Every structure is written in structure tokens, then in C-alpha cells.
Amino acid sequence: MLLKGKNIVVTGSGRGIGKSVAIACAKEGANIGLISRTLEELEDTKQKILDLNTGVKVVLKTADVTKFEDIENAIKSFASELGSLNGVIANAGYSRMWATHEFDNEKFSQILDVNILGVFHTFKASYPYMKKDDKNDKARFVITGSEAYPNAPSRLIAYVASKYAVVGMQKALAAEYKRENINFNMVLPTQVDTRLLRGKNAGDGNKAAHVLNPWDLNEFYVFLLSDYANRVDNALIFTQDLNEVKKLLAEAPAGKKENWEVFKDYLEEIAPQIFENVKNLGKLVDFIIERMNK
Numbered sequence: 017m018l019l020k021g022k023n024i025v026v027t028g029s030g031r032g033i034g035k036s037v038a039i040a041c042a043k044e045g046a047n048i049g050l051i052s053r054t055l056e057e058l059e060d061t062k063q064k065i066l067d068l069n070t071g072v073k074v075v076l077k078t079a080d081v082t083k084f085e086d087i088e089n090a091i092k093s094f095a096s097e098l099g100s101l102n103g104v105i106a107n108a109g110y111s112r113m114w115a116t117h118e119f120d121n122e123k124f125s126q127i128l129d130v131n132i133l134g135v136f137h138t139f140k141a142s143y144p145y146m147k148k149d150d151k152n153d154k155a156r157f158v159i160t161g162s163e164a165y166p167n168a169p170s171r172l173i174a175y176v177a178s179k180y181a182v183v184g185m186q187k188a189l190a191a192e193y194k195r196e197n198i199n200f201n202m203v204l205p206t207q208v209d210t211r212l213l214r215g216k217n218a219g220d221g222n223k224a225a226h227v228l229n230p231w232d233l234n235e236f237y238v239f240l241l242s243d244y245a246n247r248v249d250n251a252l253i254f255t256q257d258l259n260e261v262k263k264l265l266a267e268a269p270a271g272k273k274e275n276w277e278v279f280k281d282y283l284e285e286i287a288p289q290i291f292e293n294v295k296n297l298g299k300l301v302d303f304i305i306e307r308m309n310k
């Protein structure tokens with residue numbers, strides 16, 4: 017188990033990516049704090065975790081990440097019930113789509129509030145309770161970004177602004193807290209089959225082939241929270257690049273894919289752009305290789 021005994025908080029864990037990641041972390045032995053605004057959804061995530069019978073603790077709190085007091089109270093209660101926090105995943109997110117000249121003004125602010133202010137609130141509320149006393153076991157703050165950075169798709173003006181903003185915030189956080197034992201990293205997914213992307217149709221079995229399942233992202237978060245990533249800081253994990261890497265690993269001849277050290281030269285030769293994008297993520301590629309070989 018990669019996260020045995022670690023205490024991990026996931027915002028937006030009532031459904032979608034956050035739910036899947038919370039369950040994956042519990043499978044790896046972590047105690048989990050769940051946050052969203054919808055109690056029944058959180059209870060369902062909790063039940064799925066309890067059904068694993070891994071003996072982990074699960075605590076849930078309804079909280080709105082746009083309200084500091086809400087999130088502060090939730091995090092405080094996780095810390096008192098679980099202990100100091102090893103990992104916090106700022107994942108709660110929201111989006112709506114309109115042509116920019118018709119974009120609803122209130123929704124614009126709401127999207128920024130959830131996706132930017134929510135990340136700030138989550139960090140500020142968590143900081144006092146994060147475990148920062150061991151450089152060999154650093155606390156992790158993980159943000160769910162989006163491929164909207166840097167692709168900037170149309171009709172998503174507020175969402176694009178928010179997902180650009182969190183990349184800047186991560187860079188600032190990593191620099192500001194450089195001398196403390198906290199790592200800041202981000203997963204930037206392409207399209208995923210969740211309510212945010214597909215509304216009520218999420219999970220109906222009719223997603224387009226290129227759309228990922230929420231659980232396709234689990235390993236990136238588990239990696240970032242695990243001992244493998246103790247020295248990984250201010251990384252941007254673009255799921256599209258890593259999924260390409262996985263395909264190339266599957267096709268690579270034996271002798272070229274035993275580990276990152278041997279694979280990287282092969283990758284540079286056959287896919288120079290992908291190599292360029294992932295060349296600082298050797299530890300993650302090693303992690304993927306190990307899991308593929310299991």
C-alpha cells in the first residue's frame with residue numbers, strides 16, 4: 017500500500033474525479049477527509065470506501081470552498097479526527113459554457129470563486145494542519161488544473177481564466193514555501209466523463225472515445241501523494257502527454273522500457289515533443305513502468 021496511514025483531504029469528492037481519487041487513495045491505505053456541498057454524494061463516496069474493507073478512517077463535511085469559514089471548519093475537524101494532514105487535493109471545480117459576449121456575469125464570478133478562491137481557501141485553511149516536520153516525508157498540496165491551460169478552448173472564458181490562474185498560484189506557492197516541507201503539484205486533465213463535462217449524461221456509457229474515465233487519473237494523484245514524489249515540486253502533469261507515454265511504453269521494444277533511464281533516449285528519438293514535455297517527470301514514468309510490470 018502506497019499511502020498507508022497518510023491523512024488526505026479531497027475537495028469536490030462527492031462525484032467525478034475527486035470521488036474516484038478519494039477511493040483510490042483509500043485503497044492505498046490513506047485515511048480520507050471528504051468535502052463538497054452535497055451530503056448524499058459524500059455519503060456515497062464514504063460508503064464506497066468503507067466497502068473496500070481496508071480499515072481506513074473516513075470523515076466527511078459539507079462545505080462550500082468559496083466560503084472560508086466553511087472550509088476552515090471542515091479542515092479543522094479533519095485534523096482533529098485524523099491527525100495532521102499529509103496531503104490536500106484542491107479539486108472542487110465548476111464551469112459553464114457560453115459565447116463570451118453573452119456570458120452570464122454572475123456565473124463568471126462564481127466560476128472564478130470556486131476554481132481560484134476555492135484553491136486559495138483550501139490552502140490557507142489547511143496550512144496550519146499540514147505535516148511539515150520531515151523533509152523525507154513532505155506534505156503535498158495537489159491542484160486539479162485543466163488542459164484549458166494552455167489550450168484556452170472557446171466559450172469557456174471564465175474557466176480558462178481560472179485554470180490559467182491556478183498555474184500562476186502554484187508557481188507562487190512553490191516559491192514562497194520553498195523552505196518548508198510542502199510540495200505543490202498539479203494534474204491537468206483533458207476531457208473526463210463527469211458532470212462538469214457531460215452534465216446528466218456523465219457515466220452513461222456513451223462518452224466519446226477520447227474522453228477519459230475519472231479513474232484513468234487516479235495513478236497521477238496517488239503518485240504525487242506517495243513517497244515516490246517526495247522531491248517532485250511545482251510539476252504540471254498533463255494527462256494527455258502521460259497517456260501518450262503509456263502507449264509508447266506498451267509499443268517499445270524490450271530493452272528500451274525497463275526504466276526512465278533507458279526509456280528516455282528512445283522517447284526522445286521517436287517522440288521529441290512528448291520527451292520535451294515529460295523530461296522532468298522521470299520519477300512518474302518510473303512509477304508508471306513499475307505499475308505496468310506488476
Ligand SMILES: NC(=O)c1ccc[n+]([C@@H]2O[C@H](COP(=O)([O-])OP(=O)(O)OC[C@H]3O[C@@H](n4cnc5c(N)ncnc54)[C@H](OP(=O)(O)O)[C@@H]3O)[C@@H](O)[C@H]2O)c1
Nearest residue numbers: 028030032033052053054080081108109207208210211212
Ligand atoms: N471533467 C473534465 O473534463 C475536466 C477536465 C479537466 C479538469 N477538470 C477539473 O476536475 C475537477 C473536478 O471536476 P469534475 O470533472 O470531477 O466535475 P464534477 O463531477 O462536477 O465534480 C465537481 C465536484 O466539485 C464539487 N464542488 C463544486 N463546487 C463546489 C463548491 N463551491 N464547494 C465545494 N465543492 C464544490 C462538486 O460537489 P457539489 O456541487 O455538491 O458541491 C463535486 O463534488 C475540477 O477542478 C475541474 O475543473 C475536469
